[in-house]
Every structure is written in structure tokens, then in C-alpha cells.
Amino acid sequence: xxxxxxxxxxxxxxxxxxxxxxxxxxxxxxxxxxxxxxxxxxxxxxxxxxxxxxxxxxxxxxxxxxxxxxxxxxxxxxxxxxxxxxxxxxxxxxxxxxxxxxxxxxxxxxxxxxxxxxxxxxxxxxxxxxxxxxxxxxxxxxxxxxxxxxxxxxxxxxxxxxxxxxxxxxxxxxxxxxxxxxxxxxxxxxxxxxxxxxxxxxxxxxxxxxxxxxxxxxxxxxxxxxxxxxxxxxxxxxxxxxxxxxxxxxxxxxxxxxxxxxxxxxxxxxxxxxxxxxxxxxxxxxxxxxxxxxxxxxxxxxxxxxxxxxxxxxxxxxxxxxxxxxxxx
Amino acid sequence: xxxxxxxxxxxxxxxxxxxxxxxxxxxxxxxxxxxxxxxxxxxxxxxxxxxxxxxxxxxxxxxxxxxxxxxxxxxxxxxxxxxxxxxxxxxxxxxxxxxxxxxxxxxxxxxxxxxxxxxxxxxxxxxxxxxxxxxxxxxxxxxxxxxxxxxxxxxxxxxxxxxxxxxxxxxxxxxxxxxxxxxxxxxxxxxxxxxxxxxxxxxxxxxxxxxxxxxxxxxxxxxxxxxxx
Ligand code: SF4
Ligand code: SF4
Ligand code: SF4
Numbered sequence: 001x002x003x004x005x006x007x008x009x010x011x012x013x014x015x016x017x018x019x020x021x022x023x024x025x026x027x028x029x030x031x032x033x034x035x036x037x038x039x040x041x042x043x044x045x046x047x048x049x050x051x052x053x054x055x056x057x058x059x060x061x062x063x064x065x066x067x068x069x070x071x072x073x074x075x076x077x078x079x080x081x082x083x084x085x086x087x088x089x090x091x092x093x094x095x096x097x098x099x100x101x102x103x104x105x106x107x108x109x110x111x112x113x114x115x116x117x118x119x120x121x122x123x124x125x126x127x128x129x130x131x132x133x134x135x136x137x138x139x140x141x142x143x144x145x146x147x148x149x150x151x152x153x154x155x156x157x158x159x160x161x162x163x164x165x166x167x168x169x170x171x172x173x174x175x176x177x178x179x180x181x182x183x184x185x186x187x188x189x190x191x192x193x194x195x196x197x198x199x200x201x202x203x204x205x206x207x208x209x210x211x212x213x214x215x216x217x218x219x220x221x222x223x224x225x226x227x228x229x230x231x232x233x234x235x236x237x238x239x240x241x242x243x244x245x246x247x248x249x250x251x252x253x254x255x256x257x258x259x260x261x262x263x264x265x266x267x268x269x270x271x272x273x274x275x276x277x278x279x280x281x282x283x284x285x286x287x288x289x290x291x292x293x294x295x296x297x298x299x300x301x302x303x304x305x306x307x308x309x310x311x312x313x314x315x316x317x318x319x320x321x322x323x324x325x326x327x328x329x
Numbered sequence: 330x331x332x333x334x335x336x337x338x339x340x341x342x343x344x345x346x347x348x349x350x351x352x353x354x355x356x357x358x359x360x361x362x363x364x365x366x367x368x369x370x371x372x373x374x375x376x377x378x379x380x381x382x383x384x385x386x387x388x389x390x391x392x393x394x395x396x397x398x399x400x401x402x403x404x405x406x407x408x409x410x411x412x413x414x415x416x417x418x419x420x421x422x423x424x425x426x427x428x429x430x431x432x433x434x435x436x437x438x439x440x441x442x443x444x445x446x447x448x449x450x451x452x453x454x455x456x457x458x459x460x461x462x463x464x465x466x467x468x469x470x471x472x473x474x475x476x477x478x479x480x481x482x483x484x485x486x487x488x489x490x491x492x493x494x495x496x497x498x499x500x501x502x503x504x505x506x507x508x509x510x511x512x513x514x515x516x517x518x519x520x521x522x523x524x525x526x527x528x529x530x531x532x533x534x535x536x537x538x539x540x541x542x543x544x545x546x547x548x549x550x551x552x553x554x555x556x557x558x
Contacts, residue, residue: 034382133379154394157480161492269493281504292515301521302442304535312534316349316549
């Protein structure tokens with residue numbers, strides 16, 4: 001029998017030689033798209049997180065390569081349009097993307113070259129999952145990983161509408177939605193994400209969310225001691241916190257990092273669509289249909305009577321000369 | 330050419346005398362109506378399937394979620410053009426007329442079926458006109474918002490904030506059009522003798538006298554002045 005893997009607390013360790021069983025699976029699901037009342041799992045897994053320290057990133061894109069390799073995707077060969085982003089956006093074959101921004105810091109008058117690794121944030125309150133109409137196409141595990149289950153996906157693109165970070169991408173080939181999995185298939189067998197493993201500067205690290213916060217705090221202290229007084233952690237509470245978190249040297253201005261959302265939350269429009277519109281709309285349709293059926297069954301209806309028929313006869317055939325209405329007018 | 334009739338279409342005529350029947354819709358219009366109706370029903374079922382998880386099972390009618398996802402917008406385009414064709418045929422007599430106001434103010438008599446208290450009407454009563462214009466407006470809104478959220482066609486070109494508004498407006502309009510649809514079906518059944526206008530194409534003289542007297546008068550007078558005389 002295979003041993004059960006232990007939850008990974010780092011991405012740097014090498015894999016065990018012996019094959020192991022996944023340490024979490026379908027039993028640990030806490031949220032399922034288009035499914036109400038998911039039973040509480042028997043156990044609560046330790047929340048995990050991937051920490052991305054933008055101040056350490058050198059923009060080498062090793063993470064992108066590792067992601068492509070591990071997930072066996074085949075991004076198209078792109079075209080150089082004079083910017084460093086490659087490809088130019090996230091795609092169904094590119095789950096993570098280095099976004100480069102040239103920013104003139106008004107405080108120092110210096111040009112700063114900011115690099116942010118974009119990709120799914122693994123929200124605690126995922127908008128993609130809320131918007132998805134297909135039962136089981138998106139699930140969330142109790143360790144915080146939000147995963148797309150492709151066989152249940154119908155390719156409608158509602159997840160794109162729901163995501164506050166504009167992450168999911170729908171394949172034009174098989175009409176399924178794709179995004180970073182947080183390497184759930186690696187994590188399940190005790191391995192850290194491929195991108196974190198590949199990162200040469202350890203700008204990307206992985207472990208329990210608690211550990212990552214502690215590590216982030218050390219990094220922030222270091223940055224502050226070196227003059228970045230606004231350094232801080234990006235773990236947006238508007239979506240309940242995320243399981244991909246950033247250390248930013250300008251945490252007061254997330255927008256300078258290629259338009260990172262200042263205060264992300266599930267859009268009230270999406271909430272309204274999935275909430276009151278659905279409930280009130282279905283209730284209205286149901287009541288109308290029921291009322292119409294009942295009234296239709298029990299009311300007499302508006303019947304044509306003999307008087308109408310005679311009057312029409314007179315009008316059309318012009319038979320009754322006394323009639324003041326009928327005949328030719 | 331004779332001037333355009335005011336309360337009827339040129340094609341409306343007395344169809345039979347024993348008993349009196351009046352032709353109301355020609356075959357083309359009826360076929361057009363039923364294609365539109367079928368499209369609307371398919372759209373309602375497939376749309377509801379994606380609207381609430383409790384109704385997701387409806388995707389089974391179409392062979393699964395992926396099929397439902399691509400079928401729905403295509404049928405939407407069919408509905409749009411089918412309705413457009415109907416619109417061209419019907420809009421003129423659905424324009425409001427002064428007597429409509431009186432009819433609306435006496436809505437109590439409408440519900441009671443007390444038609445003697447109501448003004449004489451042309452081919453359509455204000456209720457039918459409401460259904461017509463509500464359908465028209467909602468179909469335009471639905472096709473526009475529907476295209477905006479049609480992932481496979483415009484997915485990359487429409488920004489996420491626009492998609493959010495579009496999907497919400499699409500859902501609300503869909504609810505409204507279903508309410509109008511229920512009203513339409515209900516009224517057609519409650520007003521006995523109406524359905525045959527869309528099946529056989531004719532109505533009885535009594536029906537026309539009771540509900541659309543100005544229409545009947547115009548059709549009858551025209552027929553009496555026909556070239557056969
Ligand atoms: S595209 Fe797939 S994952 Fe996204 S909302 Fe639709 S069914 Fe859900
Ligand atoms: S970032 Fe977007 S795709 Fe990722 S979990 Fe959050 S809502 Fe879903
Ligand atoms: S966690 Fe895995 S899937 Fe996500 S970006 Fe990194 S390598 Fe790609």
C-alpha cells in the first residue's frame with residue numbers, strides 16, 4: 001500500500017522516491033459551483049498559500065515555463081510587439097503571466113520597473129464559483145485551493161464575468177475554462193507548485209498560509225528597513241483573503257502593479273444577478289404560471305354568446321334592415 | 330389601389346358565411362408565429378437551465394450542458410429574425426389608437442369580460458398591443474445583451490464590467506419576457522375562440538364582433554364592396 005502524502009510546507013524539497021497517495025481529495029471540498037448545501041467535510045485541512053514577493057522577482061519567467069511544462073499546455077508562439085509580456089495576456093494555455101509596468105515614482109522621481117506574476121488568486125470567496133451555472137465545474141477545497149473540474153464545465157464564460165481579477169480563459173478548442181490550479185495535483189502528493197519550485201530567486205514560495213504570512217512579515221520588515229516604508233502584504237479581505245498573496249513594496253498603491261485591484265470583491269452586479277434576480281425572478285415566473293393555470297382551470301373564460309353571433313351575421317350578411325350598426329356603414 | 334385599411338390588413342376577409350368566419354392570419358404569418366413560439370420555448374428552457382442550478386437538469390433535454398450552451402444563443406438569433414419578420418407584418422395595426430385609452434381606463438370591465446362597456450376596437454386590443462411592444466422591446470434588449478455575453482463569438486472583445494451589466498440585464502429581461510409570454514398564452518386561452526386564429530387562421534363572426542368590432546366592420550364593408558358586386 002502507498003503511504004499518504006503529507007501536506008507540503010515548502011516548494012523546494014525534492015519529491016519522495018516512493019509514490020504516495022493524495023492527502024486531499026473530493027472529500028475535502030467545501031464549495032461546489034451551482035450546488036447548495038455542500039456538507040461540511042469531516043476534517044479541515046490546513047490552509048495553504050503561495051506567496052509572491054514582487055520585490056525579489058527578476059522577471060525571468062521560469063515560473064511561466066515551469067507552469068507550461070507541468071500542466072502540459074502548448075501556448076502559441078507569439079509575436080514581439082515591443083513589450084516584455086509574453087504572451088500578451090493570460091490564455092487557456094498560459095495560467096500565469098509576468099506583467100511588467102514602468103512606473104515613475106512621484107516621491108523619488110525615479111523610474112521603477114515593476115513585475116507582477118499574474119494568475120488566479122485562489123480567493124477565499126471565489127467569484128468564479130459563485131457565477132458558474134454548471135454543478136461541480138468549480139470546487140474549493142478546505143485548504144483554500146479553487147479548482148476547475150473540466151469535465152463539468154460547459155464553456156459559458158460566466159466565471160470570467162464573476163472573477164474580480166479577470167483570470168479564467170475559455171478555450172476555443174474544447175470550450176472549457178482554464179486557470180492556475182495552484183498545482184492541486186502536485187500539492188495533493190506533497191509537492192509545492194511548479195512555479196514556486198522553479199523560481200530561482202525564491203520570489204515565489206509556498207507553504208501553509210500561516211507560515212507564508214510570517215515569512216511575508218519578515219520580508220516587509222526588511223523592505224521597510226531599506227526605505228520602502230509602504231511595503232506590505234496583499235491579502236485582500238474583500239474576497240475573504242486569498243491563497244495567493246503578494247508582498248508589495250508599494251502596498252498602498254496596488255494599482256501600479258499592472259492594475260492590481262485596489263479593493264477586490266465580487267461585483268455587486270454579480271451578487272445581484274446570482275442573488276435577488278434569481279430568487280425574485282423565479283418566484284415571479286412560478287407565481288404567474290401557477291396563477292394563470294389555476295385561473296384558467298376554474299374561471300369560465302370569456303365566451304362568445306349568441307347575441308354576438310347574430311350581430312355578426314347581420315353585419316356580414318346585411319340581413320336585418322332595422323339594425324343601425326350592421327350592414328354597410 | 331385602394332387606400333390602406335385603417336383597422337385591418339388587406340388580406341383579412343370574410344372567409345365563410347354559414348356560419349360566418351373571418352380570416353385573420355394567413356398561413357405565412359401563422360407559420361412565422363409558431364416558429365417564433367417554438368424558439369421562445371427552447372430559449373426559455375435552455376435559459377432557465379443556466380439560470381438556476383435547481384433547473385440545470387433541463388440541459389438534459391438538449392443533450393447536456395455544452396450543447397445547451399451553444400444551442401441557446403443560436404436559437405436566440407433564430408428568434409430575433411423570426412420575430413423581426415412578424416414585426417414587419419404586425420406593427421402597423423399595433424400602433425396606439427385613441428380608443429385604447431378608454432379601454433385601459435375600463436380595465437375592470439375587461440377582466441369581467443363585460444365587453445359591452447368597452448369601446449369598439451380594431452384588429453388588436455391594448456392588451457395585445459402591450460404584448461406586442463413588450464415582446465419587441467425585450468427581444469431587442471435580449472439579443473443585444475445576449476450577443477455581448479456570447480463567449481464563443483465576442484468573448485475577447487467585451488470587457489468584464491460590460492459583461493456583468495449585460496448578463497444582469499439579460500437575466501432580468503428574460504424573466505420579464507417569460508411573464509409576458511405567460512400573459513399572452515393565458516389571454517389567448519381565456520378569450521375563448523382565439524386560438525383558432527393562429528391554428529386555422531380564422532375566427533368566428535361572433536368572436537370578431539365581440540372583441541374586434543371595428544376590424545369586423547371594416548373587413549365586412551370591404552368584402553361587400555368587392556369586385557363581385
Ligand atoms: S465556463 Fe465552465 S467553469 Fe466557467 S462558469 Fe461556465 S461552466 Fe463554470
Ligand atoms: S482569482 Fe478569479 S478565478 Fe481565481 S479563485 Fe478568485 S475568482 Fe476564481
Ligand atoms: S501554481 Fe501551478 S498552475 Fe498555478 S501558476 Fe504555478 S505552476 Fe502554474
